[in-house]
Amino acid sequence: MIVPVEAADDPRLADYVQLREVNLRRLLEEEHGLFIAEGDKVIRRAGEAGYEPRSFLLAPRWLDSLADVLAKWPDVPVYVVTEELAEQVTGFHVHRGALASYRRQPPADLGALLDGVRHGRLAIFDDIVDHTNVGAGFRAAAAMGVDAVLVTPTCADPLYRRSVKVSMGTVFQVPWTRLTSWPGDLDVLQDHGFVTAAFALTDDSITLDDLAARRDDKLALIFGTEGHGLKPNVLRRADLTVRIPMAGGVDSLNVASSAAVAFYATRP
Numbered sequence: 001m002i003v004p005v006e007a008a009d010d011p012r013l014a015d016y017v018q019l020r021e022v023n024l025r026r027l028l029e030e031e032h033g034l035f036i037a038e039g040d041k042v043i044r045r046a047g048e049a050g051y052e053p054r055s056f057l058l059a060p061r062w063l064d065s066l067a068d069v070l071a072k073w074p075d076v077p078v079y080v081v082t083e084e085l086a087e088q089v090t091g092f093h094v095h096r097g098a099l100a101s102y103r104r105q106p107p108a109d110l111g112a113l114l115d116g117v118r119h120g121r122l123a124i125f126d127d128i129v130d131h132t133n134v135g136a137g138f139r140a141a142a143a144m145g146v147d148a149v150l151v152t153p154t155c156a157d158p159l160y161r162r163s164v165k166v167s168m169g170t171v172f173q174v175p176w177t178r179l180t181s182w183p184g185d186l187d188v189l190q191d192h193g194f195v196t197a198a199f200a201l202t203d204d205s206i207t208l209d210d211l212a213a214r215r216d217d218k219l220a221l222i223f224g225t226e227g228h229g230l231k232p233n234v235l236r237r238a239d240l241t242v243r244i245p246m247a248g249g250v251d252s253l254n255v256a257s258s259a260a261v262a263f264y265a266t267r268p
Helices: 011-016 022-032 040-048 067-071 083-090 110-115 131-143 161-166 186-191 208-214 232-237 255-265
Strands: 002-004 034-038 053-058 078-080 098-103 121-125 148-151 176-178 195-199 219-223 240-243
Touching (some): 011 022, 011 034, 011 053, 011 098, 034 040, 034 161, 040 067, 040 098, 040 161, 110 148, 110 186, 121 131, 121 255, 131 148, 186 195, 195 232, 208 255
Parallel strands (some): 002 078, 148 176, 195 240
Antiparallel strands (some): 034 098, 053 098
């Protein structure tokens, strides 16, 4: 349903207001159960993953190239705006000129998610607050065949626009859920047969090579916040502590880079 819009304060565009204001967006998106997909590829991947659109916000040039996507939802409004108007509404230059608002799905049940793993590999992102790192972590997980990602209560939202964009929509491919009892939920993973491996620089840590050589059938890799890493109560509950050997006087990698290296080294 094509709907031309000419005013930035049109209330029908409320889903797209000030997309760079993280706190504002968190409140709005949680209250209304939505998330924003940016760019044609991400919009397509959200739809392919079964998410239901609330609306589309497109520059005229996208009407033809996304016609097949729009045709699947003939009753969903397609707000057509100039790129200048899109910038006024969103608060930044939407260089791809294509946005969509999608309905969130209920969180996956942890037990069912654990029962459904195929390759025996999980990732846990604990208190990672940078949306870019979360998105990059999901992209690495998808590329390396990780079965699922678990995020802790204080981890940034994987469905925030920036996370989704950096992940290139792979956040829709990898099953994930948010843990509600952390680090207590490690007991649930261990009850399901997972060896839990926390990445940290500690005196008793083993190397990533040592971990890979174990060839554990079920392995959950835990990565902590960008600044201080994993907290002591998490390290105490984990089965193993693991470090990535470094050269050149480097003591650590960016958390998303560490995750990518670890996913590759421990792939089944």
